[in-house]
Amino acid sequence: MNPDDISALPLAPLSRPSSGASGKTGFWRTFRPVIDLEKCVKCLLCWLYCPDATIELDENDYPHVNYEYCKGCGICANECKVGAITMVREEI
Ligand code: SF4
């Protein structure tokens, strides 16, 4: 299997962000990921590795962060191999 071809991965259940006992949890964040779509090569690693499943794809398969649930862990920025995601401190 080509490791770069995620379409070859077996189907598995996906969770989706939703309001739970803690409500919308995006306010926990101290840094927010900002995606530069000019640099994005649509590898979808950020989408794959986000532990909160808060990265959604638009109709052209570009990723967008759902800030209502993103907790600012920075995993997406660490996984992006082309440096398209920057963690920016939240204004308080
Ligand atoms: S910062 Fe963390 S929670 Fe937010 S989109 Fe990136 S990986 Fe997901």
Ligand code: SF4
């Ligand atoms: S990891 Fe980077 S290049 Fe890949 S889809 Fe996400 S923002 Fe785009």
